[in-house]
Amino acid sequence: MTDDTLAVLSFLHEDLPRAGPGSEATTRAALAALPPLDARARVLDLGCGPGQQTLVLAAALPTPVIAVDVHQPFLDQLARAAAAAGLGARIECRCAAMETLDEAPASVDLVWCEGAAYIPGVERVLAQWRGWLKPGGHAVSSELVWLTATPPAEAAASLTAEYPAITDVAGTRARVAAAGLITVTDWTLPTSDWLQGYYRPLEARLPTLATRAAAWPALAETITEMEREIDLYRRHHDSFGYQMFIVRAP
Numbered sequence: 001m002t003d004d005t006l007a008v009l010s011f012l013h014e015d016l017p018r019a020g021p022g023s024e025a026t027t028r029a030a031l032a033a034l035p036p037l038d039a040r041a042r043v044l045d046l047g048c049g050p051g052q053q054t055l056v057l058a059a060a061l062p063t064p065v066i067a068v069d070v071h072q073p074f075l076d077q078l079a080r081a082a083a084a085a086g087l088g089a090r091i092e093c094r095c096a097a098m099e100t101l102d103e104a105p106a107s108v109d110l111v112w113c114e115g116a117a118y119i120p121g122v123e124r125v126l127a128q129w130r131g132w133l134k135p136g137g138h139a140v141s142s143e144l145v146w147l148t149a150t151p152p153a154e155a156a157a158s159l160t161a162e163y164p165a166i167t168d169v170a171g172t173r174a175r176v177a178a179a180g181l182i183t184v185t186d187w188t189l190p191t192s193d194w195l196q197g198y199y200r201p202l203e204a205r206l207p208t209l210a211t212r213a214a215a216w217p218a219l220a221e222t223i224t225e226m227e228r229e230i231d232l233y234r235r236h237h238d239s240f241g242y243q244m245f246i247v248r249a250p
């Protein structure tokens, strides 16, 4: 990603609750599927973005959460929200690429990763998580998947350009198994996690950016792409979605 692309994406998402589909309810549902953790548990939230899910985790878990993202402005936003919610001491923000983390083998109780594993590559991070997780430790990750064997050509072209390794639910379960992990459960995120959770706040922001976009071609281009993406989702949401995977180490 170029610096200009990063700057555009950062500006576009400034002060939005999320940087991808999801919701507090979905994060809570995933937490409810896990066994309880003790106060010494090590918990990582990878690709945390503005950290809506980090705040839910920090409030619910008896242990601090290490929130990791490559984009410092998201971490700053999360730190401000954590302080405002009285959770500042329960979240440690770390600006790093998740694939460069040097966690000791079998030292992590819970890896959380909403909508970000595909960026370094799902197979790559699953292998890493398998090494980090304690026996019986869990990873929770939402992955973009095909929900049909025959996606419309327009959706197929758009999604594979963005995410060439995209597969379906069975394909993702197979990647989990190939990494030596066990799928405990998985489910499709509701459309409200895309629309209310992510696209509507973003859509509301787009018209306010017109003046800035007139002088910043990369921003204008990204706004057009974003409008296309939202339109594509509205028309083809039956054929692709995010699947929440709860997996565990043997």
Ligand SMILES: C[S@@+](CC[C@H](N)C(=O)[O-])C[C@H]1O[C@@H](n2cnc3c(N)ncnc32)[C@H](O)[C@@H]1O
Residues within 6 Å of the ligand: 017, 018, 019, 020, 021, 022, 046, 047, 048, 049, 050, 051, 052, 068, 069, 070, 071, 074, 096, 097, 098, 099, 113, 114, 115, 116, 119, 120
């Ligand atoms: C689709 S957003 C998801 C953000 C957040 N989990 C959410 O659902 O709102 C992906 C996030 O991953 C971050 N990211 C991209 N590459 C990364 C990497 N290699 N390591 C850690 N974070 C990364 C981006 O800055 C962005 O915040």
